[in-house]
Amino acid sequence: xxxxxxxxxxxxxxxxxxxxxxxxxxxxxxxxxxxxxxxxxxxxxxxxxxxxxxxxxxxxxxxxxxxxxxxxxxxxxxxxxxxxxxxxxxxxxxxxxxxxxxxxxxxxxxxxxxxxxxxxxxxxxxxxxxxxxxxxxxxxxxxxxxxxxxxxxxxxxxxxxxxxxxxxxxxxxxxxxxxxxxxxxxxxxxxxxxxxxxxxxxxxxxxxxxxxxxxxxxxxxxxxxxxxxxxxxxxxxxxxxxxxxxxxxxxxxxxxxxxxxxxxxxxxxxxxxxxxxxxxxxxxxxxxxxxxxxxxxxxxxx
Numbered sequence: 144x145x146x147x148x149x150x151x152x153x154x155x156x157x158x159x160x161x162x163x164x165x166x167x168x169x170x171x172x173x174x175x176x177x178x179x180x181x182x183x184x185x186x187x188x189x190x191x192x193x194x195x196x197x198x199x200x201x202x203x204x205x206x207x208x209x210x211x212x213x214x215x216x217x218x219x220x221x222x223x224x225x226x227x228x229x230x231x232x233x234x235x236x237x238x239x240x241x242x243x244x245x246x247x248x249x250x251x252x253x254x255x256x257x258x259x260x261x262x263x264x265x266x267x268x269x270x271x272x273x274x275x276x277x278x279x280x281x282x283x284x285x286x287x288x289x290x291x292x293x294x295x296x297x298x299x300x301x302x303x304x305x306x307x308x309x310x311x312x313x314x315x316x317x318x319x320x321x322x323x324x325x326x327x328x329x330x331x332x333x334x335x336x337x338x339x340x341x342x343x344x345x346x347x348x349x350x351x352x353x354x355x356x357x358x359x360x361x362x363x364x365x366x367x368x369x370x371x372x373x374x375x376x377x378x379x380x381x382x383x384x385x386x387x388x389x390x391x392x393x394x395x396x397x398x399x400x401x402x403x404x405x406x407x408x409x410x411x412x413x414x415x416x417x418x419x420x421x422x423x424x425x426x427x428x429x430x431x432x433x434x435x436x437x438x439x440x441x442x443x444x445x
Contacts, residue, residue, distance in 0.1 A: 195245060201260025211255040211330040212347060219329070224279045226260070226326040226352035231281065231305065235324070235354050238262060242324040242353075247294040251349045255330040263351060265300055265323040267292035272313045280305050286313075288355065289348075290323060301331060301350045308357045325353020 205221040215223070230238065242264035251258055271289040279285070286307050289299040302323045312319060332345040418426075 230353045238324045258327045269319045303352045304355045322356040325351035
């Protein structure tokens with residue numbers, strides 16, 4: 144703290160504000176680069192318009208063996224294959240027109256049998272995408288996307304599809320905004336790490352079979368180690384170096400200005416208007432002695 148009671152001396156405060164501004168702007172750029180949204184998918188708002196058609200579940204023979212709140216079993220392959228064929232027979236646009244936009248995950252969880260075989264529209268983020276071989280698929284491969292939507296909260300939809308868009312990422316940790324139109328098959332049970340460790344029951348997720356829509360990011364940069372693009376790596380490195388240098392320089396200046404200033408000479412007493420009698424006597428005697436010496440040194444006229 145300075146002698147006048149202020150914490151800052153000179154222009155330290157403007158320098159600090161400038162440093163904070165640079166840091167805030169830099170980390171804002173980093174945040175936007177890390178978490179920028181995927182290209183927006185045109186999505187009409189959900190609104191009530193007229194009287195929607197009543198929901199009619201599929202009660203065909205293939206669906207009689209389907210059981211909810213269980214893992215997918217071999218006896219359910221007939222219904223699984225039927226829904227794959229239905230999705231394959233529709234174009235993405237035609238299936239999107241058939242899909243209902245008024246069915247949410249809580250409804251599927253409460254009355255799964257009521258929505259069996261009903262086409263449903265989903266818009267959300269795929270966080271996990273798997274690929275596995277299957278004889279039920281026309282091309283020999285099926286894809287499975289675990290999609291989270293605002294209505295599903297932390298519970299995913301499991302979306303199965305055959306045709307994958309070119310460049311669509313596959314992995315256990317993705318973040319892609321997708322649109323999916325598919326037929327509801329069942330409320331499937333699946334194991335999770337937290338449920339197994341705690342000894343709780345398996346979690347549940349709606350299983351749908353249909354088609355996926357996805358638009359890749361324009362001019363996707365090359366990806367380096369750790370899944371971070373090389374351009375981002377240079378950006379983050381440059382910002383980090385600038386921030387460290389600026390912070391170190393400001394700390395050094397602050398420690399220099401706030402440290403006590405040493406001096407070799409002893410501090411001189413401050414002037415005051417009050418003088419003690421002893422000091423006044425010494426001052427008078429010293430001045431009188433000086434006057435006598437001056438008088439003795441002057442030449443005399445004889």
